[in-house]
Amino acid sequence: xxxxxxxxxxYHVAALIWRFGIFSSLWLIFCGGKLDSLLVGxxxxxxxxxxxxxxxxxxxxxxxPLMLVRFMPFFGLRSLASAVDVMMRVCHPRLxxxxxxxxxxxxxxxxxxxxxxxxxxxxxxxxISARLTQDVIIVHTLDKGLPVLAIIGDLEARISKxxxxxxxxxxxxx
Amino acid sequence: MIDIVGTFFVILxxxxxxxxxxxxxxxxxxxxxxxxxxxADNVGLGFIILGLAIQATSWFxxxxxxxxxxxxxxxxxxxxxxxxDAALRHNIKPWTKERA
Numbered sequence: 275x276x277x278x279x280x281x282x283x284x285y286h287v288a289a290l291i292w293r294f295g296i297f298s299s300l301w302l303i304f305c306g307g308k309l310d311s312l313l314v315g316x317x318x319x320x321x322x323x324x325x326x327x328x329x330x331x332x333x334x335x336x337x338x339p340l341m342l343v344r345f346m347p348f349f350g351l352r353s354l355a356s357a358v359d360v361m362m363r364v365c366h367p368r369l370x371x372x373x374x375x376x377x378x379x380x381x382x383x384x385x386x387x388x389x390x391x392x393x394x395x396x397x398x399x400x401x402i403s404a405r406l407t408q409d410v411i412i413v414h415t416l417d418k419g420l421p422v423l424a425i426i427g428d429l430e431a432r433i434s435k436x437x438x439x440x441x442x443x444x445x446x447x448x
Numbered sequence: 449m450i451d452i453v454g455t456f457f458v459i460l461x462x463x464x465x466x467x468x469x470x471x472x473x474x475x476x477x478x479x480x481x482x483x484x485x486x487x488a489d490n491v492g493l494g495f496i497i498l499g500l501a502i503q504a505t506s507w508f509x510x511x512x513x514x515x516x517x518x519x520x521x522x523x524x525x526x527x528x529x530x531x532x533d534a535a536l537r538h539n540i541k542p543w544t545k546e547r548a
Contacts, residue, residue: 404533
């Protein structure tokens with residue numbers, strides 16, 4: 275805990291700037307980039323930033339933007355593959371499915387990562403997430419012959435890498 | 449040229465939507481139907497958005513289109529999960545090959 279209060283301050287200023295930037299971009303996208311719309315926009319953006327800071331979970335781990343950029347092509351290609359996979363199965367005259375439920379023990383220890391994992395599982399080939407608890411995720415698969423546990427294990431490892439390690443982020447708070 | 453490429457991607461999206469609907473009609477239970485609906489439709493929408501983005505007249509339009517796609521992805525993955533979760537809670541047994 276190196277100079278706790280200063281760390282705390284700088285974290286909050288950074289959080290404020292990030293959120294303000296994101297909400298401003300969203301506003302400009304909605305308004306087609308018309309700068310005079312900021313007359314109404316600035317108060318709204320400020321209110322949204324303030325509200326988000328109030329509602330945000332303090333313990334939520336930080337996402338590393340660069341890792342997120344690296345994750346996107348993987349995600350895009352996998353979801354394309356999953357759509358083609360579904361297409362082949364449902365259009366086949368004999369309906370190539372062998373569905374079932376599979377339980378996967380989670381190792382990610384924060385809510386944000388678990389929810390992201392569940393959502394990604396749903397968009398992956400052959401699997402949807404059916405129930406999410408603290409330490410288990412129940413997955414429905416279209417084909418029990420797929421190495422579902424290995425596929426999710428790989429995905430979980432990729433998602434863990436998206437988050438900054440615990441010690442590097444909210445250490446100054448608790 | 450740009451119009452042709454754009455139209456190509458929009459048309460490419462159609463078979464995905466179609467296969468989502470075929471899946472909805474042919475698959476045996478709620479869980480398997482969710483597979484067809486979420487995956488196929490997300491990618492179908494993706495291609496249509498891509499096709500429209502290529503033909504867009506400003507970068508803000510492109511950003512808005514991709515924002516729409518992102519929100520639909522998020523909403524459909526979440527609602528798929530919630531429907532499957534609700535089905536499990538109501539003890540709806542998944543269809544299996546062995547029991548068919």
